[in-house]
Amino acid sequence: MAAEIHSRPQSSRPVLLSKVEGHQDVVSAALLIPKEDGVITASEDRTIRVWLKRDSGQYWPSIYHTMSSPCSAMAYHHDSRRIFVGQDNGAIMEFHISEDFNKMNFVKTYPAHQNRVSAITFCLASEWVISTGHDKCISWMCTRSGSMLGRHYFTSWASCLQYDHETRHAFVGDYSGQITLLKLEQNTCSVITTLKGHEGSITSLWWDPVQRLLFSGASDHSIIMWDIGGRKGRTLLLQGHHDKVQAICYIQLTRQLVSCSADGGIAVWNMDISREEAPQWLESDSCQKCEQPFFWNIKQMWDTKTLGLRQHHCRKCGQAVCGKCSTKRSSYPIMGFEFQVRVCDSCFESIKDEDRTSLATFHEGKHNISHMSMDISRGLMVTCGSDRIVKIWDMTPVVGCSLATGFSSR
Ligand SMILES: [Zn+2]
Ligand SMILES: [Zn+2]
Numbered sequence: 203m204a205a206e207i208h209s210r211p212q213s214s215r216p217v218l219l220s221k222v223e224g225h226q227d228v229v230s231a232a233l234l235i236p237k238e239d240g241v242i243t244a245s246e247d248r249t250i251r252v253w254l255k256r257d258s259g260q261y262w263p264s265i266y267h268t269m270s271s272p273c274s275a276m277a278y279h280h281d282s283r284r285i286f287v288g289q290d291n292g293a294i295m296e297f298h299i300s301e302d303f304n305k306m307n308f309v310k311t312y313p314a315h316q317n318r319v320s321a322i323t324f325c326l327a328s329e330w331v332i333s334t335g336h337d338k339c340i341s342w343m344c345t346r347s348g349s350m351l352g353r354h355y356f357t358s359w360a361s362c363l364q365y366d367h368e369t370r371h372a373f374v375g376d377y378s379g380q381i382t383l384l385k386l387e388q389n390t391c392s393v394i395t396t397l398k399g400h401e402g403s404i405t406s407l408w409w410d411p412v413q414r415l416l417f418s419g420a421s422d423h424s425i426i427m428w429d430i431g432g433r434k435g436r437t438l439l440l441q442g443h444h445d446k447v448q449a450i451c452y453i454q455l456t457r458q459l460v461s462c463s464a465d466g467g468i469a470v471w472n473m474d475i476s477r478e479e480a481p482q483w484l485e486s487d488s489c490q491k492c493e494q495p496f497f498w499n500i501k502q503m504w505d506t507k508t509l510g511l512r513q514h515h516c517r518k519c520g521q522a523v524c525g526k527c528s529t530k531r532s533s534y535p536i537m538g539f540e541f542q543v544r545v546c547d548s549c550f551e552s553i554k555d556e557d558r559t560s561l562a563t564f565h566e567g568k569h570n571i572s573h574m575s576m577d578i579s580r581g582l583m584v585t586c587g588s589d590r591i592v593k594i595w596d597m598t599p600v601v602g603c604s605l606a607t608g609f610s611s612r
Pocket of ligand 1: 490491492493523527
């Protein structure tokens with residue numbers, strides 16, 4: 203059935219507008235310049251480049267700056283024309299870009315980390331540059347004085363970061379698969395809670411401060427939506443990628459989530475419907491359908507003189523079942539299962555054909571995506587990757603029509 207979903211004719215798909223080539227190594231970050239036909243890229247080849255679209259329709263570098271260490275992360279603040287570049291050696295460099303994007307001046311170096319910088323956010327109101335790194339910490343530094351304000355250590359590499367500018371809460375994803383919510387103060391911080399649900403390192407986070415939703419993507423190929431504002435611990439699982447989820451972006455206006463995976467998969471999830479929570483997996487010593495014992499249940503095996511069976515779980519009801527009672531597979535998009543998963547025989551009977559209608563669209567980026575960012579107001583997306591290529595996409599065919607959503611026409 204999975205093949206059916208992916209091969210179903212889709213009239214609307216992302217339109218590749220431009221391909222930007224020239225980097226000598228992995229492009230770790232690419233950002234669209236608001237209101238300009240321009241892209242800023244940072245690469246493992248130690249360069250930062252600003253590319254502007256020329257009359258020929260091609261993008262050419264207007265700035266080409268070489269750094270001392272490979273570039274691993276980047277943040278750009280358009281109104282103040284400030285750019286922060288994180289490096290493999292743990293330092294963050296700040297530059298100021300001229301109005302015409304032809305010059306970039308060095309401002310400051312921040313000794314933010316002891317190891318590779320994984321994510322950066324700049325907050326103009328507080329004049330903080332906040333970052334996470336492979337030295338297992340989040341640090342926040344003052345951009346006026348250049349000094350370190352605070353630091354907090356985790357048990358594993360901190361891999362991604364989202365920040366709520368108004369309330370000074372930070373979400374940090376790490377390599378253990380945990381997300382930590384912290385409240386940052388001037389020189390201290392407090393851990394509010396930890397979110398556990400992924401079975402692999404957290405690779406991307408997106409915080410929507412209005413609906414108070416947190417989205418996390420992980421190396422376990424799945425995405426989880428955490429309803430932080432709902433305060434009931436509600437989570438939704440989204441499984442449709444076949445590789446690490448490298449980047450996510452939630453479009454609040456149309457209630458769509460765009461996600462990209464390392465194999466080039468681009469998914470657009472419809473979050474404007476009431477989805478169901480996937481069940482917790484139940485524990486049992488015997489199949490909850492036929493009551494045959496599982497193999498570790500020596501006592502019952504002895505009593506009934508039967509051989510123990512392997513335990514499986516029905517993804518729809520969460521019951522612990524044996525293989526014989528769960529021979530069928532089905533997709534179940536309302537619970538986030540866009541491809542076929544194991545279901546017990548009674549759940550299979552209960553799933554109607556219309557329940558299998560996909561609630562997401564899937565597209566091919568044909569590209570090893572390591573990072574993505576969107577200019578939501580124009581419906582543009584930029585992806586970059588380990589194949590050293592940067593691609594600029596028109597997403598308006600898949601993220602809603604311009605009149606209904608307020609996207610400016612291109
Ligand atoms: Zn059974
Ligand atoms: Zn079931």
